[in-house]
Amino acid sequence: MTNMNTAQMEAIAARHPELMQRSLWQRFRVPVLLAACILYFMFAWWYFAVAKVVGTANWGIAGNYLADWVSYEIRPDIEIQPDGAMKIVYPRFDPIGPNPNPEWLDAKRETVMRSVEVPSSVSGGSSTANTGFSFMAPAPGTQQPQAQVAQPPAQIQTRSEEIVTEAHIRMGSSREITVLPGRVEMTRETEKTTLILDRAAGTVKPQGQLPSWAEQRLDGGRVIAYFGVNGWVEIGAERVRIRKRFLGWANFVFDTNSAFFGRSPGEVIGLIYDGERLDPKQSNFSLAVNDILYNPSWQHLDVWTKLLQTVVMAFIGTLFAMFVAFPLSFFAARNIFRNRAANQVAKRLFDFLRSVDMLIWALFFTRAFGPGPLAGISAIFLTDTGTLGKLYSEALENIDEKQREGVRSVGAPPAVVQRYGVVPQVMPVFLSQALYFWESNTRSATIIGAVGAGGIGLKLWEAMRTNSDWENVAYMVLLILMVVFVFDGISNALRSRLIGGGR
Template identity: 60%
Template sequence: MIASTKPSALEMEAIAARHAHLVQSSSKEGLKPMLICIGLVLYLAFSWWFFSIGHVLANANWGIAGTYLADWVSYEVRPEIEINPDGTMAVSYGRHSPLGKDPNPEWVMLDKEEVTRAIEAPAAATQARSKASSSFNFMAPDAALGAASAADQQTAVASRTEEVVTRAVVTYDRATRIEVSDKLVAATHAGETVTIMVDGSDRVTAQGDLPPWATQKRRGAKITLSFGLTGWAEIEGNEVSIRNRFFGWANFLFDTNSPFFGKSYGEVARLILSGDRIDPARSNLSLAWDNILYNAEWQHLDVWTKLLQTVVMAFVGTVFASLIAFPLCFLAARNITPSRVTNQLVKRFFDFLRSVDMFIWALFFTRAFGPGPLAGISAIFFTDTGTLGKLYSEALENIDDKQREGVKSVGAPPIAVQRFGVLPQVLPVFASQALYFWESNTRSATIIGAVGAGGIGLKLWEAMRTNSDWENVAYMVLLILMVVFVFDSISNACRSRLMGRSGH
């Protein structure tokens, strides 16, 4: 047994004197980290100046961004208060109100009166003209024309009684409310009240200074009231537009045309399990499921179909790309195919396919084939053929030649050499990479769908273009996330099994 001895201080000094470059760090080596940090700081400063990041952040409208995010998890009820020149009002909720037909929310209080209005009846003059015309004869034309002229000057006055709104009070929450009465709009928010006078036509006049939550671009123009997450309102000369925000997704299961609309979950369950048939031709369960699938506001069936279309696009495009890249990668690998010309031609072909982004291929194939899944499948197929071909050929060039030489030594034919000497080494890698691209293409198929390649991406883009259906956008984004999570877990489990590891 040999005992190790620690060098003495004198021996260490002697070693340092003979090999100073080994024990003393160079001054240049010490400067490298400092120079890297200085270069990084200069690069960030240049980027800050070149892209005007400070100016962009200072002028960004963060309020709009917050409103968009709030729209993802909420919905608005939008009563419109129309103001007549005589000060009376009419309230409407629009054709597609989430409250359904004949809405009467408790947060809108209306004072109504019956008003009798005088209306001119031109029918009397028309009737007199008709009689005068019938009495017209060739013997006395002047007399007939005179009678018709006298009848035109006579007008009958009819009266009509109708119900009108004389006062409207909209309560957003405890701190926010709007009262409209006698051509005056009183808005209260955050302890401040502003009174605004309207003329029933096109002019708006604020009495006093406007608070910070009220804006008016020019005198007499409309005034916008911003109440944060609670909602907002617009005041014009003849109309007050209310936007009251509520948390949640309105009518997610049943739209306003469904017989189950407005019923609680308990009432719906009782109708499905033991209630009388609403539609004699089908059970209540079948009717409820049909109403959910064909919900006009959320379009569940169409969204789910487009999502499945996206998954199929990613799967088919990846499978075809793997099948084409698999034989071509053997031609691109230098250690498998000795011909340099063949190697270069195949590799340049791979470079051409993958140098054009999938998004650009999607635009090209959308013009060639028209909108639809075929354009998306083709875009994924072209891009992934080039990328997988390159990855596969590099994996082949890095194999251990000992296994291949061992199979050759027993006199195996070339195909058997590849089958038993090469494939066992690279096949798990090939399958792992194909599975990863399949999972990645599920996300990519959503993006290329937005340019017309089909799938849920196109549906998502249509919802975003309306600038009002952000809750539908949130719904589709959540569905995409769920699908990506599921396929990511499946892909990871398959790759772990192929690579001989237990999945976690």
């Protein structure tokens, strides 16, 4: 065919003008589609009140949560007694170990005489009167006699005690807190605020307006002040809670209870290879491994075990689903099993199994079998049986009939026809899809584990519910990501070999 010149094209356009005119839709479809998208996004912005949500969101709290993933907190509490004496208390399992004395907290202490209530001991008295108490049940129709000796009142003792009169906390550069018995002063950069503590009335009253980095939800209630990545503080009339944040994961290797706690890596290696035994019953190497695996703060062994449980749960559930979906898909394929009733029953079964979400199946089986991996395996098995069955049947309905006819033409029985005429065509696709679902179910098993179906999902949910162990949440999320990345690479490599014919 020769190319037409301009004159020939103009002649054709003159004879058939309708061919050269574009329809109204062809001329305006781009602006119409663009306007429709803009209108849809405007409607969604209004319907979901995005502007209000963004405007009222507390981004400071969101930033604190994110910071908690990659940091840990030292949490001293400053308790204020009725007589104005103060005491600094640390949690039992504080990250800095026993006898904490951080350099960022300065406390002025004094030794004073204080009157303290001491409960009296009944056993120390000289009274031998019957109290009427008996471990035997009273006889029917009788009443248990009342105690005849009342508990003596508490005694007041005056003794010498060391108290804290002032505490100064450095939360970072130009960010400080000073705690006095009846007053708290806070500074953040150039802003300063003072809070008056009335322990008798149980109120906290700010002097003036609170800055943007502090909030008080109820009049006279507690005040929470945020110091960015450095932490936050909660001020009440009887207690000041300090939350000082540090980058990193505290005690990730050795907990405060370990004999290796606080030692440098060189000291630990030296003790393991050539040091005197810290525990006469076992070697230092065995002690170090035991302390790492059974670290009470991080629970490494339990986390790794639950992660392996999640992987096995996803693998077994997918494997069973593949074995069941494979034969059922032949009944659902119209070109393989020419029985319309059987086709419809198989397809509706697949629709039912996959229409119920995996999470719903997990809730059902958790009630049936109790919490554990069996519920998770059953949920993955049923959901994937429906999805894989549908995909397999559609692959069977799109096979090349020539190969099957070739096998049938040599007089092969029906089973042999399917074995050599159908299975070789669809098996790479079947295996590729099963591998993809195994990779996907590794992630899904984490979600269903949160509702009690076993695996690391349940442990992840437990850490999130505490609302304070976000570094443990980050640790488990990273482990899950690593496993997903590894399985994704393995799955992609195997699928490439299957689809590429083994190359």
